[in-house]
Amino acid sequence: xxxxxxxxxxxxxxxxxxxxxxxxxxxxxxxxxxxxxxxxxxxxxxxxxxxxxxxxxxxxxxxxxxxxxxxxxxxxxxxxxxxxxxxxxxxxxxxxxxxxxxxxxxxxxxxxxxxxxxxxxxxxxxxxxxxxxxxxxxxxxxxxxxxxxxxxxxxxxxxxxxxxxxxxxxxxxxxxxxxxxxxxxxxxxxxxxxxxxxxxxxxxxxxxxxxxxxxxxxxxxxxxxxxxxxxxxxxxxxxxxxxxxxxx
Numbered sequence: 471x472x473x474x475x476x477x478x479x480x481x482x483x484x485x486x487x488x489x490x491x492x493x494x495x496x497x498x499x500x501x502x503x504x505x506x507x508x509x510x511x512x513x514x515x516x517x518x519x520x521x522x523x524x525x526x527x528x529x530x531x532x533x534x535x536x537x538x539x540x541x542x543x544x545x546x547x548x549x550x551x552x553x554x555x556x557x558x559x560x561x562x563x564x565x566x567x568x569x570x571x572x573x574x575x576x577x578x579x580x581x582x583x584x585x586x587x588x589x590x591x592x593x594x595x596x597x598x599x600x601x602x603x604x605x606x607x608x609x610x611x612x613x614x615x616x617x618x619x620x621x622x623x624x625x626x627x628x629x630x631x632x633x634x635x636x637x638x639x640x641x642x643x644x645x646x647x648x649x650x651x652x653x654x655x656x657x658x659x660x661x662x663x664x665x666x667x668x669x670x671x672x673x674x675x676x677x678x679x680x681x682x683x684x685x686x687x688x689x690x691x692x693x694x695x696x697x698x699x700x701x702x703x704x705x706x707x708x709x710x711x712x713x714x715x716x717x718x
Contacts, residue, residue: 489529540614551666566703568607577622582671635664642688
């Protein structure tokens with residue numbers, strides 16, 4: 471069944487209004503019409519089985535048949551702090567971590583990032599494009615929410631925010647003793663999990679020093695070094711498996 475997202479304000483007790491670009495997709499691409507049934511999500515974790523009652527060029531109005539809590543969302547909120555990678559790698563990272571259940575992605579400007587952001591206007595332009603990619607990936611994967619793509623932050627800002635997570639860690643190629651599982655088992659039911667992935671050139675030693683001063687654990691991902699666009703989704707899959715979201 472086709473799935474679409476609407477703002478909560480577009481949902482009433484009995485009706486849903488779709489007035490976004492999805493109107494064109496519903497009418498002209500999928501060729502749905504009055505009487506057809508679709509799935510609509512309010513971006514807050516609830517899915518609605520809804521029947522199209524009015525289909526016009528400006529908006530589609532649907533009658534709610536059933537409201538259920540989305541069963542596709544994990545029990546914890548996971549935030550990825552991702553050092554800005556080259557070119558289209560960020561788009562790939564957003565797509566794959568959205569499919570795996572990420573709640574929030576924070577782009578981070580680290581010392582060794584090759585990709586740079588020149589201005590606040592440039593940052594917002596990138597964020598808007600990345601958010602659209604998250605919307606598309608959320609639709610494709612049947613999510614109950616749309617992950618938030620935050621505005622890019624500095625490394626120090628990211629560390630301060632990461633520090634607030636119930637469980638937090640940073641994969642680091644020079645760590646040899648502590649693995650992800652040993653960190654996760656210390657708190658079997660964390661409210662929030664946060665982790666930071668470095669750029670193509672890795673973290674600067676001073677950045678690792680700051681991470682450790684903040685009491686954030688560095689962890690090993692094993693014997694092989696993963697690319698920045700691989701590490702984020704690999705770590706998220708490990709988290710979801712360990713908390714039982716994947717192996718149920």
